[in-house]
Amino acid sequence: MHKLQCLQMSKSFLSGCFRGTMQHMVETSTWRDTLADQMDVSYTGHLLNETLSLTENSRRSSLFLNKLVDGTLTQIVDNKSKLAKSMIIKRKALQQSRMIESNDRRIVHFIFHPEQPF
Secondary structure, eight states, X not given: OOHXXXXXXXXXXXXHHHHHHHHHXXXXXXXXXXXXXXXXXXXXXXXXXXXHHHHHHHHHHHXXXXXXXXXXXXXXXXXXXXXXXXXXXXXXXXXXXXXXXXXXXXXXXXXXOXXXXX
């Protein structure tokens, strides 16, 4: 055999071995998939961070809404108590004015001058 023939045979044998080995490694998933690694590392972390920020935002919004509702309710309760007090005062004044007009009960107011001699 000539050197070129030997070289050609060894080259084809080695390239066949290399191709066969590479094909076997691809079929058995020996090589790491860079996209899957990137998805595992980058995207999963990003997804978890976004989920965390969304839950934090929902917690903040629920706290804000609770504070807003509590503030509104306390304001309504304060207004209601003020109205109740004013209604009680008006009722007492109306009751006193009706007592003046009553047939069985009268209130008489005396007007006098304190410096006038007796």
